[in-house]
Amino acid sequence: MKKYDLIVIGGGSGGLTAAIGSAQFGARVALIEKDDEPGGDCLHYGCVPSKTYIKAAKEIYHARLAAGTYGFSLGGKTDFSVVKKRVKEAISEIQPHDSRERLRSLGIDEYKGFASFRSKHEVSIDGSETIYGKRIVIATGSRPAIPPIEGIEHIPYYTNETIFDIEEVPDSLVVIGAGPVGIELAQAMSRLGADVTVVDHSPDLMAQEEWEIRERAREKLTEEIRFIFSARIVEVKKDGGTLYLMAEDEDHGTSVLECDALLIAAGRKPNVENLNLEHAEVKVEDGRIEVNGKMQTSMKNIFACGDVTGDYPFTHAAGMEGKSIVANAIFGLRRHTDYTHFAYVIYTDPEVFHLGLTEKQARDQYQDEIHVYKVKGEDVDRFVAERDKDAFMKIITDKKGVIVGAHAIGTSAGDWMQQVIFAKQHGHKLKDISSVVHPYPARAEIVSKAADEYWRRRLFTGTIPKITRKYIKWFR
Numbered sequence: 001m002k003k004y005d006l007i008v009i010g011g012g013s014g015g016l017t018a019a020i021g022s023a024q025f026g027a028r029v030a031l032i033e034k035d036d037e038p039g040g041d042c043l044h045y046g047c048v049p050s051k052t053y054i055k056a057a058k059e060i061y062h063a064r065l066a067a068g069t070y071g072f073s074l075g076g077k078t079d080f081s082v083v084k085k086r087v088k089e090a091i092s093e094i095q096p097h098d099s100r101e102r103l104r105s106l107g108i109d110e111y112k113g114f115a116s117f118r119s120k121h122e123v124s125i126d127g128s129e130t131i132y133g134k135r136i137v138i139a140t141g142s143r144p145a146i147p148p149i150e151g152i153e154h155i156p157y158y159t160n161e162t163i164f165d166i167e168e169v170p171d172s173l174v175v176i177g178a179g180p181v182g183i184e185l186a187q188a189m190s191r192l193g194a195d196v197t198v199v200d201h202s203p204d205l206m207a208q209e210e211w212e213i214r215e216r217a218r219e220k221l222t223e224e225i226r227f228i229f230s231a232r233i234v235e236v237k238k239d240g241g242t243l244y245l246m247a248e249d250e251d252h253g254t255s256v257l258e259c260d261a262l263l264i265a266a267g268r269k270p271n272v273e274n275l276n277l278e279h280a281e282v283k284v285e286d287g288r289i290e291v292n293g294k295m296q297t298s299m300k301n302i303f304a305c306g307d308v309t310g311d312y313p314f315t316h317a318a319g320m321e322g323k324s325i326v327a328n329a330i331f332g333l334r335r336h337t338d339y340t341h342f343a344y345v346i347y348t349d350p351e352v353f354h355l356g357l358t359e360k361q362a363r364d365q366y367q368d369e370i371h372v373y374k375v376k377g378e379d380v381d382r383f384v385a386e387r388d389k390d391a392f393m394k395i396i397t398d399k400k401g402v403i404v405g406a407h408a409i410g411t412s413a414g415d416w417m418q419q420v421i422f423a424k425q426h427g428h429k430l431k432d433i434s435s436v437v438h439p440y441p442a443r444a445e446i447v448s449k450a451a452d453e454y455w456r457r458r459l460f461t462g463t464i465p466k467i468t469r470k471y472i473k474w475f476r
């Protein structure tokens, strides 16, 4: 039986980081991936294809808007085969980075097949070959959760695993789920030509976002998408080419939605099945693998990262957790994964950026001893010049000015807010950003406006102006 320092199950963002990091430090590593090529959800069915869709949709939408603005007309239908081609090209250009060849070139033994445990140190591949690992990583990711709806097994529907393969944009599309997957794809599909309705059983979208951001996002998105909140699809039927979806809505009772296609984006289910976790005494709690801060499962030599743990289902979280595993599983360190400065972006247009506490969370945590700084796009020259004034940003600090939360909405918000992640992570105060000179007229100036406001409140109110006035008089 072949023996390894580390066996990694799953070649997505988490597994690849753990395997490549460990091999680069000299560990003997095996990676088992069931699909033809590694890369996982992010490369094949998630981040990458969705961002290519979003970009194509955005270009088409803004071209049409621009035509209206500048007095000419743009007609015609999108050639969807071009969009699909661009998706394929994007995946295949990134694939070499995550390929079996690259893993081999790094000295990793890659296996193709479905992995399952035989014991706490033994993993079998497709039930045949068995290999031994001193330490093992479970990075099997997640799949779309399909809600229990009567008749769902008898109708065709899309998930993120199939929506990037469609031949044509449907005339009408219902999306179940207003989470990041649902709204990013709903907006893209609407811009590509579908009439889109999003149904969610929660009362609003983006419940975890700062309320002013949520309101602005809802206002913008409802210009393009119809939302039905507090509603549940309870039954589905197909007649000819049409789908009939029975929706139960708290306010309006039962109604029937007709559409050509259905996309299910109702959350994720960690991939824990058929791994024979009981052979390794790895505990599953609420359908996901339980880990401690060191990413260790209930069995000390077995670690888990990424979507299979369920807590932070993001590519960059899986990567961060994979790095902790390299430190803990290969070097025996006690590194805890720290999510204090974890940020994410929802890639709608406009983008939504989230870092740290919301104002409400900060008020609760710091007993109201916080400062809140808000800047609107209409106060920043670049947004005004480009006639794109919907941007909004809020930074929350503790009473000493240390950043505890930052939230924004606007074109490319995910890019211009990066500096705040850096500042927060390195313990800088908001005032420090004020001394950074931002090239004029960068959108990032919105952040320095908040920092300027920090100084304005301290310098130009209270006793300081009285003293400086006296000094200037004397100095004359």
Ligand SMILES: Cc1cc2nc3c(=O)[nH]c(=O)nc-3n(C[C@H](O)[C@H](O)[C@H](O)COP(=O)(O)OP(=O)(O)OC[C@H]3O[C@@H](n4cnc5c(N)ncnc54)[C@H](O)[C@@H]3O)c2cc1C
Binding pocket: 009, 010, 011, 012, 013, 014, 015, 032, 033, 034, 035, 038, 039, 040, 041, 042, 043, 045, 046, 047, 048, 050, 113, 114, 115, 116, 139, 140, 141, 142, 160, 181, 271, 275, 305, 306, 307, 308, 312, 313, 314, 315, 316, 317, 318, 347
């Ligand atoms: C539409 C969509 C858009 C997204 N956009 C973003 C985004 O913009 N930014 C972001 O941060 N996140 C995004 N995400 C989330 C991101 O894709 C996931 O958080 C990330 O892929 C999780 O990585 P992972 O390594 O845990 O799992 P995965 O990437 O799913 O990898 C798991 C791998 O394990 C393999 N596997 C599973 N079981 C076995 C087994 N028993 N044996 C062998 N191999 C196995 C699978 O084939 C797969 O390759 C998006 C998700 C979706 C669905």
Ligand SMILES: NC(=O)c1ccc[n+]([C@@H]2O[C@H](COP(=O)([O-])OP(=O)(O)OC[C@H]3O[C@@H](n4cnc5c(N)ncnc54)[C@H](O)[C@@H]3O)[C@@H](O)[C@H]2O)c1
Binding pocket: 147, 148, 176, 177, 178, 179, 180, 181, 182, 184, 199, 200, 201, 202, 231, 232, 233, 265, 266, 267, 268, 312, 313, 314, 344, 345, 346, 347
């Ligand atoms: N830009 C990004 O970083 C990005 C993009 C896409 C996905 N992701 C990650 O992927 C994860 C999964 O995203 P998601 O949107 O699939 O899941 P989610 O859990 O975030 O959202 C699912 C939504 O579906 C609704 N829902 C669930 N069951 C329903 C039902 N039966 N009827 C009506 N509504 C129902 C929920 O109320 C929720 O609003 C996210 O948490 C995110 O971390 C990230």
